[in-house]
Structure formats: C-alpha cells, structure tokens
Amino acid sequence: MTRQESLRYLATEAKCLAEEARDLSKELRSLRAAGLPVDACATYRQKLQAFTELVANHSIALKWTSQPRLETESGRRLSAKIASWRSPLSLSNHRSLLGFTKKQVFVFSGAG
Numbered sequence: 001m002t003r004q005e006s007l008r009y010l011a012t013e014a015k016c017l018a019e020e021a022r023d024l025s026k027e028l029r030s031l032r033a034a035g036l037p038v039d040a041c042a043t044y045r046q047k048l049q050a051f052t053e054l055v056a057n058h059s060i061a062l063k064w065t066s067q068p069r070l071e072t073e074s075g076r077r078l079s080a081k082i083a084s085w086r087s088p089l090s091l092s093n094h095r096s097l098l099g100f101t102k103k104q105v106f107v108f109s110g111a112g
Contacts, residue, residue, distance in 0.1 A: 006065045013058055020051055 001009075024047060031040055 003065060006061075010058065010062055010065060013061075017051075017055060017058060020054075024048060024051060 024044075027044060027047075031037070031044055034040070
C-alpha cells in the first residue's frame with residue numbers, strides 16, 4: 001500500500017471514528033436522561049473502552065504513516081525511527097565481522 005493510499009484509508013477511518021464518537025455522545029446523553037441505569041452504563045463503558053482502543057490504534061497508524069521512510073538493503077521499506085534503531089548494528093557491517101553470508105543474515109533477521 002502506498003503512502004497516499006494509507007492516508008486516504010486513515011482519512012476514511014477518521015471520519016468513521018468521528019461518527020462513532022457522535023453516536024457515543026448521544027448514547028451518553030440518553031443514559032443521563034434515563035438516570036444512568038447500571039447495566040446500560042456497564043455496556044456503555046465497554047463500548048467506550050473499545051472506541052478508545054480504536055482511536056489509539058488510529059493514532060499509531062497515523063504517526064507511522066507520516067514518518068519518512070527509508071529502504072533497507074533488501075528493498076524493504078522502514079520508518080526512519082526503525083532505520084535509526086538498526087543503523088548502529090548495520091547488517092552489512094556485522095555480516096563480515098560474524099562471517100555470515102548475506103542470505104544467512106537476512107534469514108536470521110527475518111527479512112529473507
């Protein structure tokens with residue numbers, strides 16, 4: 001999936017999340033008007049927790065998508081943050097030090 005496709009998907013997802021937030025707000029108003037029945041409030045709390053987790057996942061995906069991307073030796077794309085984590089332990093530098101072939105290193109790292 002390209003970055004543009006990812007951003008379009010995330011924009012659509014954001015609209016759905018906004019709609020769900022409005023629905024949850026309406027539901028809370030109706031619960032308050034009904035005197036906050038215990039069973040209904042427990043169900044609402046579960047819905048609110050699930051919604052909060054969806055928003056957190058959306059936030060992570062948005063941050064991930066908006067970071068600049070770099071390509072590894074194998075052509076795989078990584079975010080700049082992950083690439084920076086790997087740079088001190090560059091596979092090409094340590095491959096010769098450890099005596100591994102390129103294929104062995106990529107299989108070991110999960111890239112092959």
